[in-house]
């Protein structure tokens with residue numbers, strides 16, 4: 336059964352994940368349509384990062400199913416490379432390769448993993464770094480860039496693989512308020528261009544503006560979800576209310 | 584040649600002081616020592632490269648999912664770290680060597696497959712390699728898992744992650760320890776003397792037996808090792824500087 340763009344691009348069904356005896360995800364289901372931006376919010380330790388890591392097959396799941404473009408992510412026969420071409424991920428701690436310049440960070444994966452033509456990739460890398468407003472910083476090394484700049488290199492690095500879906504895991508949590516803006520601006524532009532984005536974030540204002548759907552997780556389950564208007568105005572579950580009252 | 588002034592000087596020096604630098608003015612001794620010096624350089628370089636390769640491969644195998652692969656590597660390390668290198672050399676040359684098949688050379692004599700130089704290379708490379716495995720492993724452990732995860736999320740497989748991300752970063756962490764071990768290796772090449780590999784110590788020994796100038800040759804020998812090790816340390820330090828991550832530390 337081939338996937339068509341009118342079906343969910345990312346679909347999680349009853350996902351269970353335990354680390355040893357600790358059950359971190361206890362049946363999470365969510366669908367993301369192509370071009371949609373969803374935000375996952377929730378208290379620390381509720382399993383948000385774990386969910387994103389499961390979607391990218393960085394950690395295996397115990398039961399349930401996750402599909403990306405109709406392809407089962409946790410099928411043992413899955414070509415992980417094919418999946419990771421479709422799904423880009425950006426981390427809280429940027430995780431750039433410190434021994435490579437910004438430009439090389441962006442170029443490396445397309446050249447070594449996808450074996451694409453170097454000259455062509457280089458052009459694309461310049462274009463992407465310009466897109467994230469880092470023109471002129473191509474030759475700088477991660478250690479020579481600010482946190483916000485590093486995070487934008489990381490976004491460009493993920494985009495260089497031409498993904499269909501982008502996962503952002505608290506990408507502004509390690510930044511100071513000034514640089515948060517730069518990074519959010521970049522993400523907003525991506526979302527507006529029609530990239531499918533899954534964000535884990537604590538920036539409620541940003542989530543409200545940008546998200547098509549908000550999911551609130553607590554202790555491994557999705558407690559409540561809805562479009563931002565409804566979600567922030569009329570949260571029903573007491574856990575959601577408490578969380579929102581603390582954070583807003 | 585233009586060097587004749589040096590030979591004349593050494594002869595004059597001997598007449599006046601009694602310090603006999605045969606390996607300067609006597610062409611036979613000079614050639615012997617030069618050959619010994621070059622053999623030490625070759626032996627060191629070959630073992631250096633091989634031991635580093637063994638270290639890289641061993642550290643990779645230690646990360647294997649297979650229990651037995653890890654155990655074998657661990658056994659290898661323990662064996663070579665906890666036994667004297669001279670005994671290892673004897674073991675390879677006399678014990679393993681005697682079990683190896685021989686072949687007939689062009690004079691109709693039976694010759695061993697591997698000569699003593701090769702055995703020295705094998706023995707010393709495995710000796711230094713065992714330490715290198717440990718050194719590289721500690722370097723690899725210092726690479727943050729989050730960095731490895733980033734590579735994975737970009738579609739790198741395990742080998743690509745190792746080659747392009749983990750090793751280059753691990754190398755930087757373990758260069759000082761590697762430096763130490765390689766200095767040790769160069770000094771340990773003198774053990775090859777014990778199985779008559781014509782390296783520098785062996786040749787020097789022949790010179791002082793023939794020419795009875797032990798103190799002179801010994802002194803030269805020490806300075807020659809200071810020079811060789813100094814060269815290696817200098818090269819390693821330049822490498823360390825060149826590899827320093829821009830934007831971190833000084």
Ligand SMILES: Nc1ncnc2c1ncn2[C@@H]1O[C@H](COP(=O)(O)OP(=O)(O)OP(=O)(O)O)[C@@H](O)[C@H]1O
Nearest residue numbers: 354357359377378379380381382383384385386505
């Ligand atoms: N590799 C792991 N091994 C064992 N336990 C883990 C592992 N990764 C996460 N956990 C546990 O899973 C739970 C959920 O972690 P997760 O990182 O998904 O939370 P989170 O919602 O992203 O929290 P935060 O907002 O602090 O990032 C935590 O209790 C954590 O201790």
Ligand SMILES: [Mg+2]
Nearest residue numbers: 383384385505
């Ligand atoms: Mg998290």
